[in-house]
Amino acid sequence: MKLMGSEGRVRMAGNRPPRPVVATDLPTFSLAMAVPIAWEMLAAPPVEALLDRLERDNAVVVGMLLKSADLGAAPVDDPVLSDALEPLRVKLDMIVEMLARLSYRDRVLPAPCAIELSLNRILWTQEEPLALGTWVVSRVYLSDMFRDAVALAGRVTACAPAPGVGRWRIDVDLAEMSEDLGESFARLVFLEHRRQLAQHAAGAAPRSRR
Numbered sequence: 700m701k702l703m704g705s706e707g708r709v710r711m712a713g714n715r716p717p718r719p720v721v722a723t724d725l726p727t728f729s730l731a732m733a734v735p736i737a738w739e740m741l742a743a744p745p746v747e748a749l750l751d752r753l754e755r756d757n758a759v760v761v762g763m764l765l766k767s768a769d770l771g772a773a774p775v776d777d778p779v780l781s782d783a784l785e786p787l788r789v790k791l792d793m794i795v796e797m798l799a800r801l802s803y804r805d806r807v808l809p810a811p812c813a814i815e816l817s818l819n820r821i822l823w824t825q826e827e828p829l830a831l832g833t834w835v836v837s838r839v840y841l842s843d844m845f846r847d848a849v850a851l852a853g854r855v856t857a858c859a860p861a862p863g864v865g866r867w868r869i870d871v872d873l874a875e876m877s878e879d880l881g882e883s884f885a886r887l888v889f890l891e892h893r894r895q896l897a898q899h900a901a902g903a904a905p906r907s908r909r
Contacts, residue, residue: 728885729817730892734840735808736823737848741834745852750874753836753850757876760847761883765890767845806846814839816888818881819873821851824866829855835871841891849884 745753815822821837829835833855838848857870876884 728889729815729820730888731813731815732888732892732895733811733813734891735810736812736814736837736839737809738835738837740829741836741852744834744854745836745874750852753852753874754877754880757849757851757884758880760849761880761887763847764842764845764849765883765887767842808840808843808846818876818885820871821853821873822868822870824861824864824868826866828858828867829869831855831858837871841887849887 812823812825816839821839823837835853835855837851837853839851840846840848851871851873853871853873855869856872857868859868860866861868875881
């Protein structure tokens with residue numbers, strides 16, 4: 700496993716072949732958004748078995764959320780067809796939301812938090828500082844309806860007071876994803892960022908994130 704940050708890349712020791720990493724020609728991005736986030740501290744750097752499990756779990760979650768986001772964002776060019784399909788879409792949304800509420804009725808999301816997110820970095824603010832070098836798993840919830848998180852292992856590389864708010868700015872370098880997962884995760888983050896920008900521009904009340 701490698702980390703990408705200002706201090707360069709750090710590879711974990713081990714005899715296993717390195718996992719496929721995110722392609723270097725993927726576009727670099729860092730997007731600001733507000734989403735629920737939670738984190739847990741690791742007692743030691745993550746072992747390969749944990750990283751493999753996170754990779755598998757994230758592939759399932761990202762795939763499910765991406766299908767939902769793609770369906771919600773898919774345009775219908777024909778206005779007549781769009782009007783005809785709208786009642787069906789509303790009914791399907793209601794059914795999906797009811798099933799999701801039943802499935803996740805006991806899972807309460809954390810409060811939304813302003814974050815900056817990219818393929819190799821996540822940044823947020825909180826009330827307590829974290830020591831540099833601390834290993835954490837950040838859980839980012841990119842849907843209100845499907846309440847499964849994308850779990851991102853990483854190491855704290857910066858912790859500084861956030862200006863004027865009595866909080867701390869936590870900067871974490873993330874473990875690299877496989878190429879396929881990285882591309883899907885980037886698409887999912889872009890779609891959620893675009894959704895939030897459109898909602899803000901329209902001045903609409905917050906809607907459930909599919």
